[in-house]
Amino acid sequence: MATTSFTKKMLGLHTVKPDVPSPLGNGKPGFAKKLKLAPSKSKRKDIPEGLWTKCGKCGTMVFDKEWDENLKVCPYCQYHSPIGARERIHSLVETCTFEEMDAGMTSVDMLEFTGVASYKSKLEDYQKSTGLKDAVVTGICRMGEHRAGLGVMDFSFLGGSMGSVVGEKLTRLIERATEKELPLIIVSTSGGARMYEGMFSLMQMAKTCAALAYHAKARLPYISVLTHPTTAGVMASYASVGDLILAEPGAMIGFAGPRVIKDTTQAELPPGFQTAEFLLDRGLIDAIIPRKELKSRLIEYLGFLTVGRVRAPLPAPE
Amino acid sequence: MRHQLDFEKPIAELQAKLDELKKHPDTHSLGISFEEEVATIARKLEETKRQVFSNLTPWDKIKIARHPKRPFTLDYIQSAFTGFSELHGDRLFAEDRAIVGGFACLGPHKVIVIGTQKGRDTKENIMRNFGSAHPEGYRKALRLMKLADKFGLPIITLVDTAGAYPGIGAEERHIAEAIAVNLREMTLLEVPVIAAVIGEGGSGGALGIGVADRVLILENAYYSVISPEGCAAILWKDRAAAPKAAEALKITARHLLELGLVDEVIPEPLGGAHTDQETTIRALQQCLLKHLDALVRIPVAERLRQRYAKFRAFGHYHEEEAALAGNKSIQPQVKT
Numbered sequence: 305m306a307t308t309s310f311t312k313k314m315l316g317l318h319t320v321k322p323d324v325p326s327p328l329g330n331g332k333p334g335f336a337k338k339l340k341l342a343p344s345k346s347k348r349k350d351i352p353e354g355l356w357t358k359c360g361k362c363g364t365m366v367f368d369k370e371w372d373e374n375l376k377v378c379p380y381c382q383y384h385s386p387i388g389a390r391e392r393i394h395s396l397v398e399t400c401t402f403e404e405m406d407a408g409m410t411s412v413d414m415l416e417f418t419g420v421a422s423y424k425s426k427l428e429d430y431q432k433s434t435g436l437k438d439a440v441v442t443g444i445c446r447m448g449e450h451r452a453g454l455g456v457m458d459f460s461f462l463g464g465s466m467g468s469v470v471g472e473k474l475t476r477l478i479e480r481a482t483e484k485e486l487p488l489i490i491v492s493t494s495g496g497a498r499m500y501e502g503m504f505s506l507m508q509m510a511k512t513c514a515a516l517a518y519h520a521k522a523r524l525p526y527i528s529v530l531t532h533p534t535t536a537g538v539m540a541s542y543a544s545v546g547d548l549i550l551a552e553p554g555a556m557i558g559f560a561g562p563r564v565i566k567d568t569t570q571a572e573l574p575p576g577f578q579t580a581e582f583l584l585d586r587g588l589i590d591a592i593i594p595r596k597e598l599k600s601r602l603i604e605y606l607g608f609l610t611v612g613r614v615r616a617p618l619p620a621p622e
Numbered sequence: 623m624r625h626q627l628d629f630e631k632p633i634a635e636l637q638a639k640l641d642e643l644k645k646h647p648d649t650h651s652l653g654i655s656f657e658e659e660v661a662t663i664a665r666k667l668e669e670t671k672r673q674v675f676s677n678l679t680p681w682d683k684i685k686i687a688r689h690p691k692r693p694f695t696l697d698y699i700q701s702a703f704t705g706f707s708e709l710h711g712d713r714l715f716a717e718d719r720a721i722v723g724g725f726a727c728l729g730p731h732k733v734i735v736i737g738t739q740k741g742r743d744t745k746e747n748i749m750r751n752f753g754s755a756h757p758e759g760y761r762k763a764l765r766l767m768k769l770a771d772k773f774g775l776p777i778i779t780l781v782d783t784a785g786a787y788p789g790i791g792a793e794e795r796h797i798a799e800a801i802a803v804n805l806r807e808m809t810l811l812e813v814p815v816i817a818a819v820i821g822e823g824g825s826g827g828a829l830g831i832g833v834a835d836r837v838l839i840l841e842n843a844y845y846s847v848i849s850p851e852g853c854a855a856i857l858w859k860d861r862a863a864a865p866k867a868a869e870a871l872k873i874t875a876r877h878l879l880e881l882g883l884v885d886e887v888i889p890e891p892l893g894g895a896h897t898d899q900e901t902t903i904r905a906l907q908q909c910l911l912k913h914l915d916a917l918v919r920i921p922v923a924e925r926l927r928q929r930y931a932k933f934r935a936f937g938h939y940h941e942e943e944a945a946l947a948g949n950k951s952i953q954p955q956v957k958t
Contacts, residue, residue: 406941408941408942409939409940409941409942410939410940410941410942411939411940412938412939412940414881414938415870415871415872417870417871418870419857419858419866419867419870420857420858420859467937468936468937468938468939469937469939471936471937472937472939475934497825497847497848499847499848499853499856499857499871501847501938502846502847502871502872502873502881503845503846503847503871503872503873503878503881503883504881504883504936504937504938505847506825506826506829506846506847507829507883507933507936507937508936508937509802509805509826509829510805510809510829510832510833510933510936511933511934511936511937513802513805513806513809513833514805514806514809514833514929514930514933514934515934516806517806517807517809517810518809518930520806521810536798536826537825537826537847539798539802540786540797540798540799540801540802540805540826540830541801541802541805541826542802543798543802544796544798544799544801544802544803545799545802545803545806558793558798559786559788559792559793559797559798559801559826560788560789560792560793561788564788564852565788565789565790565793568787568788568789569788569789569790571790573790574790577790577793578793583796586794586795586796587796588796588799621926621927621930621931621934
């Protein structure tokens with residue numbers, strides 16, 4: 305296992321020279337530089353890069369420092385802008401306690417998928433643009449007083465799609481958690497299975513759920529956190545089988561995409577369809593937790609779920 | 623001929639010629655006898671069939687897999703099994719007729735058989751929702767599987783669905799959760815489980831009843847993470863590119879066997895299952911029996927271990943040397 309502690313560079317917190325020259329100071333130091341958080345695809349329309357971020361929902365300009373301190377949640381409308389896996393981990397774990405697993409695992413184009421663009425070139429592009437190896441980061445961490453397995457997906461890598469690497473890394477994490485008798489937290493965000501890997505990607509659904517079956521059988525807690533968006537193959541596997549299912553406000557969560565549903569049924573979709581709030585009303589989600597409270601709530605839940613645990617685990621299969 | 627596939631045209635023409643000749647024996651060509659001409663055409667027909675069917679593209683096979691005259695789940699249940707006694711409902715919300723299930727006998731074995739069921743005509747298709755189940759279908763399937771597990775009955779599932787139903791009600795009642803729970807629970811079933819893809823193996827909707835000790839597939843069936851049309855729409859921005867997507871996704875029975883994703887391909891009669899239902903049903907029956915006979919002999923713990931290992935092994939990835947070396951030591955380095 306590779307042990308990783310966070311450095312500013314890994315988190316993308318190091319100073320990056322903006323692509324656009326600052327209109328304020330003609331590249332004068334101080335103004336032109338900004339602290340930029342990890343690779344993000346947040347849209348910044350018509351704004352000079354540097355000091356302000358425009359909320360993706362209400363359009364209010366938010367001072368970057370405040371935006372970052374608020375974990376990219378708009379302080380005015382509470383819109384939860386997507387954040388990357390590393391930022392999320394940083395926001396959840398105790399400093400320097402995240403021991404990353406399988407950091408060097410990368411996808412292989414075993415089908416030699418030839419679409420419009422080859423899978424191989426896609427992978428290279430995304431590795432370059434996101435600084436990630438694939439769409440999930442896994443490891444063992446400490447959260448409050450709890451040691452726990454933590455897997456966090458990143459939507460910016462190929463839409464958070466689940467291929468062999470996502471499936472394998474999560475399965476190893478789950479197996480490690482079972483072996484070490486640790487609770488497990490998976491923060492999901494995904495468009496679904498990665499079709500470039502064909503049936504291998506579908507099988508990751510069965511693989512991760514099989515590992516979770518033995519984790520559950522050992523009476524170890526698993527908390528699934530759904531963030532925007534979590535759909536399709538990921539929603540139809542590990543994301544849906546938590547002892548607790550939590551969600552971020554406003555997250556889009558579902559099985560089929562809204563366009564597919566509309567095309568198939570020719571019906572108007574109800575307001576708020578497939579949002580976290582909609583699904584809480586319909587009984588799927590235990591609680592909707594704002595991003596800034598997530599860590600404290602997870603610690604609180606783990607406190608309940610690890611009380612007086614009956615230890616009668618079956619030996620895990622090899 | 624209704625439901626004729628484009629590549630079946632030369633076969634159909636020869637067949638029509640042969641039928642015509644047999645109907646009017648005196649119309650045979652000059653110079654050769656009636657019997658000789660029949661034999662010649664029959665030989666040519668056989669050759670053409672062989673030629674056409676050995677050169678099918680993945681897209682052709684998908685057309686066969688979706689053929690409305692192909693045997694469906696209930697055809698197999700009625701002919702390959704005996705004494706089918708259907709059980710209904712998920713005990714939560716409704717009876718979903720897109721998935722059928724119940725008691726049946728397969729040879730000497732009393733089993734629970736479950737499968738997605740398509741309809742043959744519009745009326746039946748409306749009742750069966752075109753073989754696309756709602757959450758209730760998956761929850762009924764799980765209820766029956768738990769019943770089987772409790773009372774020691776092996777489980778056979780027959781998969782033939784374009785996918786789980788993408789509808790408003792399905793989302794409101796959490797179809798993703800229904801499938802996910804099945805994936806988890808099927809891992810722990812202590813009875814033997816065999817899944818056979820008999821037509822369409824459409825994504826999560828197929829896998830939702832597809833976690834098994836043995837996964838079998840008929841020669842012209844397919845099993846895919848996404849429909850070729852859906853994949854084409856996303857990657858090629860054009861549903862008409864489905865034949866290309868079908869090729870790229872490697873979803874035919876032969877491809878899946880080569881990739882190690884299925885355990886056995888069950889051959890269909892020349893011309894496809896839709897031209898000879900009886901032979902196809904016998905072939906599936908024999909294959910199911912063979913595997914079930916083998917599976918019941920394996921002790922429970924070993925069978926569970928094998929089932930886990932089977933799904934555990936799926937996937938291809940690359941690991942950096944350093945990471946590999948690091949992985950061997952479970953103890954993480956302690957940061958000071």
